[in-house]
Amino acid sequence: MQNFDKKIEVFYNYFINHDGYKTVLLGLKNTLIIAVLGLIIGIVIGTLISAVRVVPKNNSFVKALDKIGVFYVSLFRGTPIVVQLLVFYYVLMPLLNLHINSVTVAVIVFGMNSGAYISEIMRAGILSVDPGQMEGGRSVGLSYATTMMKIVIPQAVKNILPTLGNEFISLIKETSVVSFVGATDLYVAFNRIGSNSYEFMVPYLVMALIYIILVVVISMMIKIMERSLRKSDKSL
Numbered sequence: 001m002q003n004f005d006k007k008i009e010v011f012y013n014y015f016i017n018h019d020g021y022k023t024v025l026l027g028l029k030n031t032l033i034i035a036v037l038g039l040i041i042g043i044v045i046g047t048l049i050s051a052v053r054v055v056p057k058n059n060s061f062v063k064a065l066d067k068i069g070v071f072y073v074s075l076f077r078g079t080p081i082v083v084q085l086l087v088f089y090y091v092l093m094p095l096l097n098l099h100i101n102s103v104t105v106a107v108i109v110f111g112m113n114s115g116a117y118i119s120e121i122m123r124a125g126i127l128s129v130d131p132g133q134m135e136g137g138r139s140v141g142l143s144y145a146t147t148m149m150k151i152v153i154p155q156a157v158k159n160i161l162p163t164l165g166n167e168f169i170s171l172i173k174e175t176s177v178v179s180f181v182g183a184t185d186l187y188v189a190f191n192r193i194g195s196n197s198y199e200f201m202v203p204y205l206v207m208a209l210i211y212i213i214l215v216v217v218i219s220m221m222i223k224i225m226e227r228s229l230r231k232s233d234k235s236l
Contacts, residue, residue, distance in 0.1 A: 011202035020193045027189030034106045035171040041111025046118025053123050076116035082177045084109050089181040102183035121163050125156030158229050165222035
């Protein structure tokens, strides 16, 4: 017990007196930025791909878009996200002569990766909506695209909200790999504290606790949103 108290003292000393908390705050900020923006980009990409996947294949252009969507999903679901980060940062950026900071790269790659998964989630959500909703929208003169965006997709989002919450939680946890491209996240922050203080036990325990708190908070927010949506449905 005394040994553990000593480890806590070492951690506290470095965390407070050597500005370790600043690194942790930076890591927490980057983790949230990557996860939140990655989810937003993923929702946009996923919605577009899923809309193309479910639209009637009446012409060659739509068929070509559908094949592109299938390839995109297969590519990003078939390779680990760390590989995607490394290829984008160390292969594509030099080839295209791009100069983008590591956090922005992580946001882009996480967004594109999330888009592949959300497209399948959204497609399942769209297919779960009563086909009569589409028919009703078309019967009052709305175009297919307008009916899809204003009637079908909003209902699909309600159906898949818990799954989107799980995707956000996955993004939060997967940000621990951004250290491969030099970005500072929670893992990098606490690993740096451990390396400089020569004590890893307490930093890693605190890091795990912060991840757990983030997941619990996100889960609570999702439940609140679900209850709010259920109340709005009952009031209709």
